[in-house]
Amino acid sequence: MxxxxxxxxxxxxxxxxxxxxxxxxxxxxxxxxxxxxxxxxxxxxxxxxxxxxxxxxxxxxxxxxxxxxxxxxxxxxxxxxxxxxxxxxxxxxxxxxxxxxxxxxxxxxxxxxxxxxxxxxxxxxxxxxxxxxxxxxxxxxxxxxxxxxxxxxxxxxxxxxxxxxxxxxxxxxCFVNPLTALGMVETMLDEGHRGLLHTVGASNLGLMLNRICLADGVPLVNIVRRAEHVELLRGEGAEHVVDSSAESFVSDLTDALRATGATIAFDAIGGGDLASVILSRMEKVASEGDQFSRYGSSTHKQVYVYGGLDRSPTILNRNFGMAWSVGGWLLTPFLMKVGPEAAERLRRRVADEITTTFAxxxxxxxxxxxxxxxxxxxxxxxxxxxxxxxxxxxxxxx
Structure with missing residues (x-):
């Protein structure tokens, strides 16, 4: 010692x-x-x-x-x-x-x-x-x-x-989930998007993100995997909740993206074709009313993979134009990017709301x-x- x-x-x-x-x-x-x-x-x-x-x-x-x-x-x-x-x-x-x-x-x-x-x-x-x-x-x-x-x-x-x-x-x-949820909203704003999507809406992190978005007036699409999780989020005040296990998932997702204008997604699943489906539905909404272009809409669509609940390969079926990106997102690089003053502002919000927003x-x-x-x-x-x-x-x- x-x-x-x-x-x-x-x-x-x-x-x-x-x-x-x-x-x-x-x-x-x-x-x-x-x-x-x-x-x-x-x-x-x-x-x-x-x-x-x-x-x-x-x-x-x-x-x-x-x-x-x-x-x-x-x-x-x-x-x-x-x-x-x-x-x-x-x-x-x-x-x-x-x-x-x-x-x-x-x-x-x-x-x-x-x-x-x-x-x-x-x-x-x-x-x-x-x-x-x-x-x-x-x-x-x-x-x-x-x-x-x-x-x-x-x-x-x-x-x-x-x-x-x-x-x-x-x-x-008070660190991983709260600062990740806050970081998602900060990233959305910094990159010029006006709404966001999250793929594990009923998780502890997802519930925190929903509370932040309700309080801050940020349009949010929540994807869940079970019907009871839809009810859970509805009870928490969420407006746009989509069940990926439902037969109507694709059309429900399209409607939610149309209502929110979300063009950035944070995906904790990682594997499979969910990121691809999200991008294709974003492209569908973005191209509505536009003159046809073989390159797709000019609206940039972003999916950040921040988890690996599904460890199978990430599958992208290229049917979402050319204005898109898929990348990784981690909390520590985000905090380093925004700097100590912004990081401290986020930390203090967590401390002040640890039993409410970030419970x-x-x-x-x-x-x-x-x-x-x-x-x-x-x-x-x-x-x-x-x-x-x-x-x-x-x-x-x-």
Missing amino acids: SDTPHTPLDNPPDTPPTSPADSTLELRSTVAGDGSVTLAVHRADVAAPAPDEVVVRVEAAPINPSDLGMLFAGADMASATGVASPSDESLPAVRAMIPTGTAGLEGRLDTAMPTGNEGGGTVVATGDSDDARALAGKVVGFLSGNAYAEYRTIKVSSCLAMNDGTDPEDAAA SSYGMRLSLTDAVDPEQARRYARMATGDKALITPHAADA
Whole structure:
């Protein structure tokens, strides 16, 4: 452990510091050369905070779709079995086989990688900088890449201080989904579009995006995959909800695009021909009333793929003219592009609206041990709408 001075919450500044926790249980994922991946409970030291760091008692950390790649590396979860942790046979783990092998994973072979993009908790010790001390005792959300743990030492710059009275569970999901939803609207405005489409409207992120668009007057088309999700979004005030499982999907989508003028889409599905269908329907609406051109309409149509719920190839049937683009969209590059001032503006909106606009819901709560139970792992790896998992590292202490 580091000898860097820090200020625990229960000691006055002139008292020799003692770490609030010498060790932590955490989740680590290891890909082996035989094509297996093991997610295990490990025990590790808690680093004392540097001047610009704090120690957070992690109360909650969500499992987002973006976490699954690090957790299981594309493994077939039907093959999941319970094993002992490679670092300590008294601790549990789950192992599964990666059907595509280890191609593209060479950089993480035989390395126990930390997991968990974000979390929430209470600051229990601080470094000696003013910014760190200002967080003493505060509930914070944080972005770290290693959130699935009992305690974490975090840079102050990676923390978002929540307003007084905020529950750590609410703070746990204050980065990935809220800032992604806000980033979608910012991207739409920056690129000159006047309405947008989202392909997983009933997800936690989708519900946040719907609330943002209602509050900000942004036309939004929500695509869902089940009839009950249509009703869910209608109940949340959404006007344009399209069920991709309905026989009338294509015509319903066309009508919604006509009503909203949406020409930019954010797609969490990725695989299959959904992006192609969206572009073709945008082109249909854009070309209505125009004189025929073999190059299609001049209206630019954009689809950003930001997820991979379907890992099959993305299929494009070129029936949408020439004014189009398909690309990837990620939160971190977006935040770097808009700069620190705009990013801070978005962060503060999240903190102010964390229990309203940016409220999250969960279908299961898991201890660290639960998270490596094969049955539970198979369940949360499905990423079913309404069944999102929240890891609560101190659940066993309650």
